[in-house]
Amino acid sequence: MKKILLITGDDFEDLEVFYPLYRLKEEGFEVVVASYRDKVVGKHGYSLKVDLTFDKVKPEEFDALVLPGGRAPERVRIHKEAIDIVRYFVDTNKPIAAICHGPQILISAKAVSGRRLTSYYGIKDDLIAAGAVWLDSEVVVDGNLVTSRYPNDLPFWMKKFIEILRK
Numbered sequence: 001m002k003k004i005l006l007i008t009g010d011d012f013e014d015l016e017v018f019y020p021l022y023r024l025k026e027e028g029f030e031v032v033v034a035s036y037r038d039k040v041v042g043k044h045g046y047s048l049k050v051d052l053t054f055d056k057v058k059p060e061e062f063d064a065l066v067l068p069g070g071r072a073p074e075r076v077r078i079h080k081e082a083i084d085i086v087r088y089f090v091d092t093n094k095p096i097a098a099i100c101h102g103p104q105i106l107i108s109a110k111a112v113s114g115r116r117l118t119s120y121y122g123i124k125d126d127l128i129a130a131g132a133v134w135l136d137s138e139v140v141v142d143g144n145l146v147t148s149r150y151p152n153d154l155p156f157w158m159k160k161f162i163e164i165l166r167k
Contacts, residue, residue, distance in 0.1 A: 002063040002165055003030045007054075007082060007105070013070030014042035015151040016099050020066050023158045029165065032062070036079050043070050054081035059088035064165055069100020069120060069150075077108040086111065097161040099148045103127055106145075116140055117147040 004024055008017050017033075024031050034057050035050045042048065065086065067073065076082045086109040089096050098106060100120040106112050113131030118140045127134050139148050139156040146164060148157035 001028060001030055003032065003061060004064045004066060005057065005062040006031055006033050006066040007076055007085065008033065008040060008068050009035050009072040009075035010040045011071035012040060012042045012068055013100055013151065014044045014046045015154060016068035016070060017042065017048060019154045020068065020097065020158055027162055054079055054085065057085050059085045064095040065089040067096065067098040067102035067105050069102045073101045073104040077105045083109050093144050095144045095161065095164045097146045097157060099153065099157055100150050103147060115145060116142040117145060118149050119147060120150055
């Protein structure tokens with residue numbers, strides 16, 4: 001069974017955390033939630049118990065990474081441990097799924113230059129400034145990287161990510 005790491009923080013977009021969390025579990029994957037503290041709260045008030053804090057994550061134990069959006073990526077990207085975890089997935093070419101503001105973490109990990117991806121429109125300029133090729137599409141796949149824009153794209157995002165995980 002593949003083991004998936006989902007990284008988030010306070011003010012996460014609730015749908016962008018819970019949809020992949022349960023969808024991946026439905027497919028038989030083990031999903032582990034990591035953050036900078038033991039419990040985080042989403043934009044709409046849903047709380048989520050965290051399985052591991054960043055300092056306890058051993059990225060080599062995971063097969064893939066999920067980076068949901070909302071305001072959480074702003075809070076996550078300031079933690080060096082989180083960026084080190086993301087860099088591990090980038091450097092080992094393991095599958096990464098990012099949606100909405102999730103690519104902000106990829107920017108901080110210096111992982112978007114020359115990559116094709118999408119995101120919430122509000123961070124388009126940040127991605128382009130970091131060297132990414134930004135596309136306005138419900139899902140963009142560039143090698144191991146699967147990105148989408150916002151909650152309406154969730155089914156397309158997870159479908160492509162699961163296809164990659166099944167290969």
